Ligand SMILES: [Zn+2]
């Protein structure tokens with residue numbers, strides 16, 4: 001089988017032939033149909049973050065495909081079923097985080113395309129208890145971006161406490177932001193979309209944002225405060241200035257949810273204002289299997305739209321350049337069918 005492999009953090013990925021892997025007792029082998037390109041894959045391939053993966057490894061944590069082999073202990077999925085391989089490859093299943101519905105915080109978790117081989121391949125192994133079934137009729141090319149970009153923003157919206165009649169700022173309308181905006185609208189919130197490129201501002205309008213702000217020429221915090229301030233701000237753009245603007249856009253009692261992961265992001269918090277305003281600042285990392293099941297159901301009901309373009313896995317290196325240059329549509333997806 002073909003796979004895109006990172007051998008060296010300073011070198012391009014190599015497309016190579018690898019032996020078809022045999023699933024262990026708790027694993028399934030998935031024939032990948034679609035594999036989304038998340039910015040995290042680029043950080044993984046470049047070794048950008050403090051905890052680095054160990055080369056050689058196969059990136060990819062937005063894998064969708066058909067189970068073609070299952071180990072003897074696999075109970076929850078069957079051969080022939082379509083499943084998603086998300087960032088959370090597996091967790092211990094026993095710690096207080098795991099048993100309280102916060103498996104994404106488990107300290108013994110493994111991550112697809114980072115600590116275990118991921119979905120930039122024709123076939124991939126995954127834990128039978130941690131793959132998430134994809135409902136019938138859902139396009140694999142849509143399901144792939146939903147497996148990270150979708151569930152991550154869906155969870156961020158959930159933890160933000162946004163509901164009907166609240167005002168939600170979404171900072172960064174890209175692969176994540178275009179979905180965050182849709183989930184905020186589904187939650188019944190008034191939405192404020194912020195970006196710095198014309199096509200993403202246009203996309204925000206097309207997706208029905210109530211207010212669209214261009215951070216190149218507008219003072220985001222001042223404009224949002226004129227509206228009454230944001231009950232919640234979802235920070236998806238990787239710039240310190242955008243974190244500060246999102247924080248300053250909050251109304252009293254508001255919540256800033258940090259999602260974007262710059263290698264060296266910093267947010268300076270004025271303690272006095274944070275205390276007096278009762279501001280909450282929280283981090284949110286991907287989502288659980290249950291969150292992803294909900295994301296898939298919403299999409300199957302026709303409530304969300306995934307903006308994406310397909311590419312060939314063989315072009316993975318030019319795709320990385322495309323994403324880094326910022327000229328991509330919302331999401332790139334490798335079509336492996
Ligand atoms: Zn991701």
Ligand SMILES: [Zn+2]
Pocket residue numbers: 091092093094095096097098103106107108
């Ligand atoms: Zn655990």
